[in-house]
Amino acid sequence: MKHRQVEAFHALIISGSTVRAAEIMGITQPAVSRLIAELEHSVRFPLFDRVRGRLVPTPEARLFFREVEESFRGMDRLRAAAAGIRDYGEGTLRIGGLAAGSVALIPSAIRLFRESHPKIRITFHVKSSADIRNGIVDGQYDIGLAADEIDKAGVDTQTFASSPGVVAMPMDHPLASKETIKPEHLSDLPLLGLVPEDRARQRLDTLLAQHNVVPDYIVETPNSATICALAESGNAVGLINPMVIDSAHPNRVAFRPFRPSVIFRSLLIFPVEKQKSKLVREFTKTLMALR
Helix, strand or coil: CCHHHHHHHHHHHHHCCHHHHHHHHCCCHHHHHHHHHHHHHHHCCCCEEEECCEEEECHHHHHHHHHHHHHHHHHHHHHHHHHHHHHHCCCEEEEEECHHHHCCHHHHHHHHHHHHCCCCEEEEEECCHHHHHHHHHCCCCCEEEEECCCCCCCEEEEEEEEEECEEEEECCCHHHHCCCECHHHHCCCEEEEECCCCHHHHHHHHHHHHCCCCCEEEEEECCHHHHHHHHHCCCCEEEECHHHHHHCCCCCEEEEEECCCCEEEEEEEEECCCCCCHHHHHHHHHHHHCC
């Protein structure tokens, strides 16, 4: 059984005549008849009966046609997939993002990206930076946004942002009256802190130690957005990644710059030694424009 024979059978069923089938396939009428005869020889049952000058499909042919239709639908899906790959690189985009970038930045990038790529299917997972890095290595993600503490072995990286942290606090907190927060201002205050393995947390602790300030962390969390939420409903303050400022309630949380600066660094990460698809390149461009 050859594909051209099955194609002739499909064309003859949907058109009802060898003349129309020949037109659909761009071949002669005798060529269609020959292909049908060859297919009947291959399947070893009759496909058409001639009734009053017309070719009528046999019951066996109708059963066979169901399977042929399914295979043709599969071919249509393959053609659509090929068109998607040709036009967009791949038909799906898999993104992993750290929590700070997942509050507003990445959703905004996805929204803008989909305006020009509405048919692309996107998966987006919010994970720890280490999990995002591992997902890139394992082929789970096409692009990731992670903090700079990741193990960079086995991935390609591109610097995304280096931003000075800000201190989040309740609107009525005494520190809200200050234009800039300094290390000595945090002495003897309840603090909301990122987890000890976070690089920005480590930079803050080093700076506080240099100013003889012993931090009193009452809550530790991996997420700057969580620090914002806790600051909104309590009396503690915490240093956060400025990426999450837009997620906070503007009338409940105040933000003040911290000096000397504590830098939050983030990276875009990609599978190593793999050419980036058009989708990945365009989404990267969208992300970079929103920094």
